[in-house]
Amino acid sequence: MKAKPTRSSRTQCAVLIVLTAAVTIGFIAWQIKSAPRSRSHAPWPGLIETTFSGDRAEPSRGLVSIARGYAALTRGDILTSTKEFLRARAADPVLESWPALETATNAVARLLAGDACIRHGELQKGLLFLEASVAEDPKLSVARAAREIALTITGTNGPVPEFPDVRGLENAIASQLLTGHAIGHLKANRVGLALMALEAALELEPENPVALNTRGVALARNDQWPEAVQNFELAFRLAHDLIEARYNWQAAQGARGALVASKWDRSEITLVTAADSVGLRDATATASEMVHRQWGVAPLITKDGQTALAMSRSGPIILQIPGADLKATAGERMLRELTRLKGKSELNVVCFGNESCNNATMGIIRHQNTTLPDQRAHIRSVHLLDPTELSGWAGKTPLGMAETKSLARRAAEISANGVSVAVFTTQDKWGIQHIGNVAAFREIKGVDLYVTPWKGSLETSVGVGLKDGALSAGLRIAQASDKASSRSAPGARDWTIFRHGVQQQQQGTLADFARRYLGPVFAGTTLTPRFNDRGGVGIGSTISTNAGARIVFDFLPARRPGLKLVYPIFGLVETIHPGRGTL
C-alpha cells in the first residue's frame, strides 16, 4: 500500500530540487567561465580598444578591417579574415592616422603598426614592428605568421627552408603561413616544394581562398592548366573580394587558347546528415559516390551553408549537417538550411540513422507546411539510409528502440508534396530496433523501399567471473559487424526493391540505385570552348579581327598571361609569369 505524501515531504522534495538545480547551474556556469580559450590567444577586442582608445574618434574602415581580419584569423575563421584583409587594401588607411605607429605599447599594437607599414610599402619598418611584436609576446601566433609572410615579401629571409615550422599554430594561421612559404618557393622557381606546402596548407584549411589561388598559379607554372582553372574558380567562389582569382581564371582560360564557358552550369547541393561523426563520414562517402556516378564530377564537401551556396556554381556540393545535436532537434537545423537555400539551388537530402532521419524529415515537413508551394526549397529527393540504426550507446546494444512508424508517416507526407523518398534498409538485422523495419516502409505509398539482406555477423562469448566476491556468469558481445559501412560498401549486393506496389530483385550497389533520384544527368561533361566549334581556335592559332592584324580580342591574350599571386594577410599582389613549357 502506497503512503500518501505529506506536506512536509513535498516541501523537502521541492527544496531538494531547487538546491540540485542551483548547484547544477552554478557548476555549468563555472565550467563555462573557466573553460580554456583554446583558439583565441589574445582577447582581441579589448586589446584593440586599448590600443586605439583616445587616439581617434572614428578609426578608418581599413584599420577596423585589418583588426577584424586578425581577430577572425585567431579564432580560425579563414574566410572572414581573408575577406577583411582584402577589403582593407581597397580602403587604404592613411598611414599617419595609425596611432599605433607612435604609441605601440603592446604586441598587438606593434603587429597592427607593422601591418600598416607593410601595406604602405614601408617593408623594413614594418618588419621591425613585427619583430618587436613577436619578441614581446612569442605566443602571439598571428604576429609570427605575419612576420614570416613579410619576410617572404621582402625576400630577406635568405634561403627558404623546405617546410616551415608550424607546430603549435592554429590551423588557419598555419595554413596562411604555409601559403606565404609556398609563394617564396614559387618566386624561387621551386614549384614542387610550393605545391607540397600548398597541399599541407589546404589540408589544414580546405577553404583557404588565398592558398587555392596560389595553388592555381603553381599548377599553371607546371602547365596543369585545367587544374589551375579549377583552383582559381574555387578561390573566387569562396571569396569574391579575391578579384585576382577571377583575373587568373580568365587569363588561364585565354592561355588555353579559348575562353570556355563554365562547365558546371547549375547549382546542386546534397545535404548529408547523420547523428555522429562516424555516421556523417560514412553517409558522406555514400552520397559522394552517388553524386560522382550520376554527374561524373566529384563533389566538393563543406559544413557551411553560405560556403555551399558560394561554391555550388563550381560543381556539385555536399553540405554536411550534424543530425542529432540540440540544434537539430525537431528538424530545426534542417529547416534553417532549407530556408537559406530555397530558390537558390536544387537539393537532395541524404540522412543516415534513426535520429537524423527523424530530425531531417521533421525539418522538411515544417518547411513544407510553413512555406507556399511556389516558394519552397526545391528538394528533388530524400534518401533515408538505415532509418532504424541508433547512434551512441543505444545503438551498440541490441535493446534500443527506434520509432519507425511516425518516420514512415512523415516520409509519406513528404512524398505527397512531390519529393521522391527512397528508404534503404537491411533485413533481418539483429536488434530490437530493427524489428519491423521493412514492414514499416513497405506499404507506404509513394516511398520506394530498397532492402538488402544482412550480411553482418555476431560473435558472443559467455564469461564467468567473480563480482563482489560472488561467482557470476555473463553474455558478452565480442563482435557485431553490422555497421553501415558494410551495407554501403562498394561491392554489389542483392536488393529487394518495393516500388509502386511491385516487388523486384536486383543486384547493385546502394549508390547505383540512390543516384537515380538525384536529378538529370549532366550533359556537358567536357569543357566547352567558346571560340571553338570545329577543333578549336587552338594553341598557336591566330585570330584576326578588324581591330588589327593578330589577336586583339580583349580576353584572348597574345602570349602567356601574367598570373597574380596574392600574399596572405597583407593582400599585396605580385605578378608572376608561368615560365617555360608548352601550353
Next chain:
Amino acid sequence: MTALRRLVVEFRRLFLIYQPRSVLVRVLVVLMIAGLLEAGRHATSRYGGEFCRAKASYRKAIRQGLAVSLNELERHPAGNALPGMSIEGVVWDRAENDWVIFGQAAPDRPGLPLDAVALALRAIHQELEAPGVDIRPASPHGEESLQTVRYFGGVDRTIVGLWFFQFDFWMKRKSLDCPDAGFPEISSYGREAVLQLEAETAGCTSRDGRKQQRHNRYWLCTDNFQAIEDTDLLAFLTTPLRVRTESVPGTETSPASGRGTDALAVRFADQLTAHLKQLSPALPLSLIEDFAQLVAGFSWLATRDPYRDLQPWLDFNVAVVEAPTSVSSLLMKAARSHEIRRWDFVGEHIHEIHLSGGVVIKPRLMLFRSSDASLKRLHKTILENRPQSGVAVWSFTYDMEIA
C-alpha cells in the same frame, strides 16, 4: 638614356660654375644629389603611375539631370525600373553610404529594369565571366541546322540575356542575308562571301586535298570606354559599342593557320558598328549600352567602396524570362569544291564558310584624372540637390558656365 645623360651634363656644369674646392664639400654635394635621386626614384615608383596618368576635364552640361539612389531602390524596389535617362556616371555618397547613378533625363528612352541593376551588380561581384551570349552549332561538327544558345555571366533566363539574344540573332540573320532582317543600307556578308568563295574555288591551284574552311563570328562588344574620375565620382566620356569579327581561316585539320583576315567580314562588322545608332529603335541597343555602363560604373564603385553590402541585390528576385536556348535557321554553310589531281590522289577540294558568334559585355575603363574642379562641382551639385526624405530619384541641373 638621353635624359640621364643630359642630367649628368647639367650637374657637371653646376660643378664647374661653383667649383667647390674642399673635398668634403664635394663629397657632401655628391651625397646630396644621390639622396635626391634615390628619393625621386622612390617617389616615382610609388606615385609615378598616378602622376603619369592623363588628365581630362569634364565639359558636359547636364540640364535635366536625374540621380538615382541605390539605397532607396533597395528599400523600395516597387518602381521596377530606373527612369528613362542616359547614364552619365556614378557617385559614391559617403555621408549617406550610398551609391548614386546619375544621368540626363531622356523620357523617350526606356528605363533600365531593376533586374538589370541587380544583374550588373552580380556580374561585378560574383560572376567569373563577363555577361554575354553565344550562339553556335549544337554539335562540334556544325552539321545540324540547330544551334545552341549559351548565356553566361549570370544572364541566363533574364531580360538582359534576352536583349543580348535579340541583337545577336538579328546580327546573324543580317549576315546571312535574310530578307526579313531589314536595314538594306547595310550590305550583308553572306551573298558577297559566296561570290568570293566561288571565285576563290575557281582560281584555286592548291594540290592539298584538305578541306579549306573559314569560320566567322561577330561579337557585339564594348569598345574603349573612357571616363574621368575624382575621389567619389566617375563621369563617362565615351561608352561606345562595337561589332568585332573573329575570323578563323584554315583547314580541317589545322583550323587556324593565320592566313589573314576575312576582309568581307570585317567590312560587315564595321558597317554594323557605324549603323548602331540607327539600329537602336529596332533593337535593344540602348538598353545593352546602359547595362554596360552600369557594369563599368559599379566596377569602379566597388573599388572605392568595397564595404557596400550587395546582399539585397544578390537576393533580389530577378524575373525569369524564357529566352531561347536553341535556334534554327542561323546556319550558313556554303561549300564549293573543285577537283584536284595529283600523281597519288584524285579528289575534291572543298571550301566552306561557317558563321556563329555572340554578344559579350566586358567594359574596360580607361580612366582619366580630373584636370580641374568640374567633377567636384558636379559631385556637390548632385548631393546638394538630394532631398532629405527617402526619395529614390531626384533632379538637378549642372551647367558648366553657372558652376
